[in-house]
Amino acid sequence: MLPAFPHQQRGVVLVVILIIVALVTLIAAQIKSQLRLNERRSANVLQTDQAWQYALGAESLAASHLYDALKQDEGRVHLGQAWAKSAFFFPIDGGELHGKLEDLSTCFNLNSLLYAKKKTDEGNKGQTPDKPNPDDPAQQQPPGVQLLTKLFEQLVPNEESSPQALAAAVVDWLDDDSDPFGSDGAEDYDYQGLQIPYRTGNGPLGAISELRTIKGFTPEIYQKVRPYLCALPDAKYIKINYNTLPPERAELLSILFKDLPVEAARQVLENRPKNGFKDKDALKNANGMPSEAAESPLGKGRLSEDSDYFLLRAEAVVGRGRARVESVLHKQEDKRFEVASRAFSEE
Structure with missing residues (x-):
């Protein structure tokens, strides 16, 4: 074999050098890109952690x-107070902090049904199940x-789904027994036959x-009832504050009275004084309140001017x-507030 000419050898060396340079350039570019990505990721993690704090x-x-x-x-919560006037906004280092407070005594606490049912069950002990006494309130719903x-x-x-069936299904979801609440109740067997089976919660709603x-709460029904309902950690809490209740939820005021149509209740809330009603007597004598309207026995202990x-x-x-x-703040005995529950996303 004839030896290669010198100029041919120099060409091979040049090609090898160019390939090496190209590889080194690619590696350097990749390392630089990875460093930038790591730097940005670290900055994002740091800024997110700061935002959480x-x-x-x-x-x-x-x-x-x-x-x-x-x-x-003292003892009164109304929309004329500073907490309700506007959302708060604070500039912080590198960003902003904003938020808003909402009174949770303007919704029906579904977890209170669990406490109410336990009290009714205790009142029914010793009674004959198949011969209820219709005059005994403890044996009624x-x-x-x-x-x-x-x-x-x-x-x-x-x-x-009828209103009675929806209410009964909620009670059965909360209680820890396997007995349907009336003829419209829904216990485990109603859910275990579904395509994706599951069991009832058997406890308070989180x-x-x-x-x-x-059962029965379709997306359409859920969207309609959602603004009127809440799930508070205290099953004994049943207050509805008529001084902070929005007019668009006038139905909650209407159900606490006899002979109070929803439109009349909405008018009462729309004409509410700036600093709210002084007490229940002032509410009952408010402009737009029908003279025949009277507080319902079912609403005993629910109407309140405090939250x-x-x-x-x-x-x-x-x-x-x-x-x-989203944090639930609970007023303590010393009137100060502590966090009762916390969620890191919207419901």
Whole structure:
């Protein structure tokens, strides 16, 4: 074999060098790109963590704001107070923090049905199941269940599932027994026959969105009833604050009275004084309140001008980081507020 010419050898070396340079360039570009990605990822993680800390700090800020706003009106909560006038906004280093407070005494606490049913069951002990006494209120449906049924009658009167069936299904989802609540109840066997079977909750609702898993609550029904309902951690809490109740939820005021149409209740709430009604007597004598309207026995202990639970919706933005929190604040015996529950996303 003849030896290669020198100029041919130099060409081979040049090609090899160019290939090596190209490979080194590609590797360097990849390393630089990875470094930039890691740097941006680290910055995002840091900013998101900062945003979470600011969002959690909003709880302390809101608790302090509520304490200062409510101490001026002992035992009364109304929309004329500072907490209700507007959302709060604070500039923070590299971003912003904003949030809003909402009174949770303007909705029907579904978890209160669990406590009401337990009281009724205790009152029925020793009675003959097949011979109930119609004159004994303890053997009738709990007042809370009757009120919820009345509310559903106003909100979803013409749906496939009757208001009675919807209320009974909620009770059965909450209680820990296997006995249907009346003829319209729904226990485990109603859910285990579904394509994706599951069992009843057998305990308090953790979030109102759980309604979507209960028999009869179609997406359409859920959207209609959702604004009127809540799931508070205290099953004994039944207050409805008529000084903060929005006019668009006038149905909640209507069911607590006899002979109070929804439109009349809405008019009363729309004409409510700036600082609310002083007491229930002032409410009953309000403009637009029918003379024949009277507080229903079913609503005993529910009408109130005070509130113990508030919902904080807060969001913090720091650079590319973003954090949202929904916290339930509960008033303690010393009138200060503490976090009762927290969620990191909207329901």
